[in-house]
Amino acid sequence: MVYTKNVFVIESKSAPDIKEPSETRKRFIDCSFGFRHVQCLLLFLCLTVAYTMRVNISVAIVTMTDNSENPDFEEFDWDGGVKSILLSSFIWGYTVTQIPAGPLARKFGPKMCLFVGMLISGLLNLLTPIAARGGWEFVCALRAIEGFFQGVFFSCVHALLAKWAPQEERARLGTFCYAGCQMGTVIMMGLSGVFTSSGLGWPGIFYFSGGIGIIWCAIWLWLGANSPAQCHRISSEEREMIEHSLALKEINGVQQEVSPLKTVVFSIPFLALILTHTASVFENWMLLTEIPAYLKGVMGMDMKTNALFSALPYLGMLIMSFVFVLINNFIVSRNYFSLGARRKTFNTISQWLPAIFLIALGYITQDNSAAAMIALILTVSLTSAKYLGFMVNHIDLSPTYAGILMGLANFIAQVVALLGPLIVGQIVIDNTDLEQWRIIFWITAAFLFVGNLAFVAFGKVHPI
Template sequence: MTVKKIWPTSGNVDNAPKDDSEVVAKGACFMGFGIRHFQAFLIFAGLSVAYALRVNLSVAIVAMTDKDQANPDFEEYDWNEKTKSLLLSSFFWGYIITQVPGGALARKFGGKTTLLCGVLICSILAILTPIFAKIGDWQLVCALRVAQGLSQGMVFPSTHTLLSEWAPIEERGNIGTWCYSGSQFGTVVMMATSGIIASSSLGWPSIFYLSGGVGVVWAIVWFIWGASSPAHSKIISPEEKKFIEQSIGVDAAKEHGPPANIPWVKIFTTPAFLVLILVHSTHNWGFWTLLTEIPTYMKNVLGMDIKSNALLSALPYFVMFLMCFVFSSISSLLNKNQCMPLSLSRKLFNSIGHWVPVISLIGLGYVGTDDATLAIVLLTVTVGINASTYLGFQVNHIDLSPNYAGILMGITNCAANIMSIIAPLIVGFIVTDEHNSEQWRIIFFIASGFYFIGNLLFILFGRVEVQPWNDSQPKPSPEKRNSTQLESQH
């Protein structure tokens, strides 16, 4: 019942075409591939670039602080672990600020414009990173990373806005998966190639030049062929445009109506939403601790050089990229056969994504420094299995409130990324000796504790029912309130 309410089918009496099969055939322009799929590919590429720009420093910082691990012909910086942790967390200082405003800007100016600005600005700043490091040391690099975070805060809200305009309801799950898998793909490519690039004649500065350059190229392609909606696209066929608009509803394909009064008090007094904030935050603690610190752990504890370090650091995120599609297929099969209610499904997949890593992280804490293979296997399991959460808490915002799902995501993502700031800083305070496996064990235990507590709260208090405040009354239209005044102005 909840699913039907949130995701109405294209067979809705008011919006359904007279001949669905004919419209679908026309909507899928060539062998099932339409302009909407081309847009999804461009968004996938954009998110790949965005995440590559986000994580490039995680591997590059190893070469920047130890020239023996890369091409020694390039400058080396004497940054201790606390300084490196500060640099790795500084991105999120800006990122959390533009989460909620990013959604408002995307709604006002269109997802194309805000996504373009976010990726392009971040790309230009990436190209400037080596120059900033040379003239201003870590302090200027830190300021640059904050600015990159500010620009990327618009990326996810922009993507949500674009999907709401481009994805037909019957294809929304698949198209959304294709788009958001770009975040893992970009992480894999950047982490797998950074070590090789840093050890080549190009040196570690080229990590920033290449990733930033690719971002600029993507921005040009997106500017030419991207569009905020089918109505703004110059290359979409009338048939496909009609197909999309009939699926999502004609009104949704046009300009949004008067905004509703956002029920802020009711939102923040809803236990299920408060738990959602907590589980998102605990998830980010564990996920971003690993993402930012795996290269350092592999180098100093497992004794791997930067080439093998980078390739193996990318492995967990490649597995996560693949597992996104595996878990999505399993979920589709369960839903098709109606094997379990939605609430159980959400909590099951979230438990897989959180409690399996609890076990693997505890095991990782006791792996000896001479058993690198087992450590890599456990890291891969910990990160790869996180893909299951895409079918757990990460879609629960839509369950609670389809109308305010974007706002809910902005709030929880803002709170969760505060954890992304704190986690690397805690590593810097605890790990005073980068070669001490016992200090790293504490880091892994803390992450596993957050994973366990967050999911336990979600199991106990998480809900999937649409909340009563979802259907708040819209504001009176200004045109209707002030019709006399408007007429006099004309």
């Protein structure tokens, strides 16, 4: 690598070799299960566990403030304002570490950042039931600290994908890793009703999340690695294939330029990416924290039924994420669309279609609860197309700074997402009032429309 005229240049010393993949690369890409897949499985499990921790308060708070279904456990007199603060407190801490997340991953390595973040998050979850008895302020503090340590997760995952995923597999492996977000949501929302009605009660929700987090840490410390070069378990063939792909993926005989970070950050494509990223995060947090309240208030569902139906949209999202991967692979194999067209098409599916179903949801009454559930499932399921849209675009724009770009974009997105639960707390005074929820759904749909419009108009898929 050399530095010339404010531009880093990676020189290709064997450019002719990359026009046709070697037989080793073809074999690994097409059929071999390698250690890169082990890393992606661990990242999938990391995000699964992380999301059980993020979601647990939104399902637990229903029975923490109304123990009629299991009176053996303490009930807390927290009004709507307090509940909104508790639901948004995770994002406070989470937002703080978004910008330093990328530099921290580069300095200490994403492996260690993920380990420390998960370990502390697990311990804080185990302490949450004790904190609740001391007052909602203690729960709020624990959630904020937990968010602080989980704020590095997405940047670390992006940084690891940039090192471990060959370009030919980036969409596939990236989608698999981030599908852990939906798996964690499904697990927590699905099991919460079981926990709350059992002898463990609502504290069992936090004990489960914290316990599996600590187990994951032990496995990650044993098998995780920052890159193929630092991994002792990977075969030499697989390491050579990955490093060859990542070093020369854009070249084909031409030098690859790596623009300075400042140039990338202030580029129009990255600013458009921030806007669509923000819209997606706003929708995600709004639905993630408020679906249980909507189902109980408007649809009149009890906790056990509520937990099951709250999980269904995220189960649909998990399934659809892999369906979209298959569709993408088919399109690529037939060479129907360019990479840019695919990114924008999938992103449109993930934002404009959910916006339509969200608006429809605001007009469906309790008498048509089946239609409401279908609209809700479609709203959430279709957002999984984002993993083939904007979610990997940070790596497209700059593989070198992918973790930093994710951290910066996620910081801005989380600041706006802080408004989600707070807006709901101000507008939805009565959880049973459909008209109040309708306003929330229209606001969210507007975010999605503007965000995707910017991405379609100004998005770019090649390094800046």
